[in-house]
Amino acid sequence: MLYTLFSSPTSCNFSLLLNILNKNDDLLLIQDGVLAGLKNSLYIKKIIKIKQKMKLLIFAINNDILARGLNSDISDKIIRIDYKKFVYLIIKHQKQIVW
Numbered sequence: 053m054l055y056t057l058f059s060s061p062t063s064c065n066f067s068l069l070l071n072i073l074n075k076n077d078d079l080l081l082i083q084d085g086v087l088a089g090l091k092n093s094l095y096i097k098k099i100i101k102i103k104q105k106m107k108l109l110i111f112a113i114n115n116d117i118l119a120r121g122l123n124s125d126i127s128d129k130i131i132r133i134d135y136k137k138f139v140y141l142i143i144k145h146q147k148q149i150v151w
Contacts, residue, residue, distance in 0.1 A: 053077045054145035057085030061095045069151050070102050078141060081112040081130065085151075086120060089130040096127045103129065113138060 055069060055077060066088065073079065079099070081088050088095040089112050099110055114132040117123060126132070133141075142148065 054080060054141055054148040055151055056080045056082055056148060057088060057151045058083045059151070060084040061088040064151060066095060067098070070098055073102060073106070073108060075106040075108075077106075077108060078145065079108065079110045080138070080141060081110065081116075082138075083113075083116055084120075086112045086116045086122065086126065089117075089126045090122065091125055091127045096129065100127075100129055111137070111141065 053074070055073065057064070057066075057069065057079065063084075087093075088099065089110070090096060102108060103110065110130050111133045112126065112130045114134060117126050117132065
């Protein structure tokens, strides 16, 4: 399943999102959701902890990172992608949940 986080992790139930992730799910950070990928943040620490337990890939739209001036502030645990790869993720996952 593809989980897409559009909003800032401070304005949603981020802990609940992380709790429902399963093995082989993908998490996409888009728009203000890229804030969850900030280095040394509470959110990235939670993501890394979940990632260590299961095979989970975390992606972020690079244009959204750049638009927010966060190029050097995003964790290297986040896989930066373009919109072409975003479309690939949507095709790969027939089931998706927008968060």
